[in-house]
Amino acid sequence: MYNLLKGKKGIIFGALNEQSIAWKTAQACYREGAQLVLTNAPIALRMGEINKLSAECGNAPVIPADVVNMDDLKKLFEESMKHFGGGIDFILHSIGMSLNVRKGKAYTEIDYNFNQKTLDISAMSLHRVLRTAWDLDALNEGASVVALTYIAAQRVFPDYNEMADAKALLESVTRSFGYYYGIKKKVRVNTISQSPTKTTAGSGVKGFDGFMAYAEKMSPLGNASGEDCANYCTLLFSDYAKMVTMQNLFHDGGFSFTGVTQQVIDQMEK
Numbered sequence: 308m309y310n311l312l313k314g315k316k317g318i319i320f321g322a323l324n325e326q327s328i329a330w331k332t333a334q335a336c337y338r339e340g341a342q343l344v345l346t347n348a349p350i351a352l353r354m355g356e357i358n359k360l361s362a363e364c365g366n367a368p369v370i371p372a373d374v375v376n377m378d379d380l381k382k383l384f385e386e387s388m389k390h391f392g393g394g395i396d397f398i399l400h401s402i403g404m405s406l407n408v409r410k411g412k413a414y415t416e417i418d419y420n421f422n423q424k425t426l427d428i429s430a431m432s433l434h435r436v437l438r439t440a441w442d443l444d445a446l447n448e449g450a451s452v453v454a455l456t457y458i459a460a461q462r463v464f465p466d467y468n469e470m471a472d473a474k475a476l477l478e479s480v481t482r483s484f485g486y487y488y489g490i491k492k493k494v495r496v497n498t499i500s501q502s503p504t505k506t507t508a509g510s511g512v513k514g515f516d517g518f519m520a521y522a523e524k525m526s527p528l529g530n531a532s533g534e535d536c537a538n539y540c541t542l543l544f545s546d547y548a549k550m551v552t553m554q555n556l557f558h559d560g561g562f563s564f565t566g567v568t569q570q571v572i573d574q575m576e577k
């Protein structure tokens with residue numbers, strides 16, 4: 308515990324259950340001294356698990372918001388500001404959903420209506436969140452916004468399907484909005500490109516266990532865990548990263564810059 312976020316106020320999107328990266332990030336932010344508001348889609352809140360997290364995080368309010376509904380987002384920001392008695396210092400966008408993957412459609416056969424929803428929920432939602440904050444002037448000077456992404460935005464991982472395109476769009480929105488918000492209020496917007504992590508969303512990817520084992524062997528430090536990712540988020544929310552913006556930051560044990568490892572070669576020679 309370093310009190311990295313002492314006095315800071317943040318909104319955490321996407322804590323579904325204890326495996327969620329957002330869940331672990333909320334715990335880490337609270338541990339580092341932040342005050343929190345938790346949010347998720349109304350349907351995800353119905354299971355009630357988030358109340359456990361809220362209790363652990365100083366009875367943080369839980370405010371439902373479907374991230375593609377602008378009225379929900381407006382209400383979320385207004386209620387959060389009221390709760391905090393002022394502006395917001397950080398936001399975690401930890402949201403992903405592929406309708407085509409859910410419906411078992413291969414990349415070459417995607418349904419375009421599903422695809423539009425996927426892109427809206429998983430990528431344009433970051434624009435919607437930032438736009439709502441912008442319109443309400445909800446973010447404090449130097450605030451930090453982090454969204455979670457995956458390296459399939461840069462390289463092909465076949466079963467990642469349309470989410471690869473969604474992540475590429477998410478990273479682009481990060482750069483574009485980061486430019487405008489940087490100039491307006493020194494707000495930082497970045498993505499963290501995380502190792503495969505066993506969560507509800509992660510396990511939706513076909514062949515996920517093989518995928519994860521391969522990444523583990525291909526990373527000099529091994530796969531980064533959800534807890535590691537949560538700690539990295541707290542660093543980016545803190546003032547120690549105040550000049551970092553519009554970046555896609557790989558948090559993957561070195562996977563992204565490794566051509567091959569001896570472990571993988573040994574496996575191939577078996």
Ligand code: NAI
Binds near residue numbers: 328347373
């Ligand atoms: P998760 O399933 O715990 O979290 C996904 C969240 O998105 C859930 O809380 C869900 O309720 C929320 N969500 C879906 N539709 C929504 C909507 N319309 N409005 C509001 N919230 C909505 O899984 P995980 O893995 O923690 O995912 C968090 C983020 O991390 C996602 O962006 C994911 O793509 C990303 N990521 C995950 C990796 C993994 O291997 N698990 C690797 C790299 C990135």
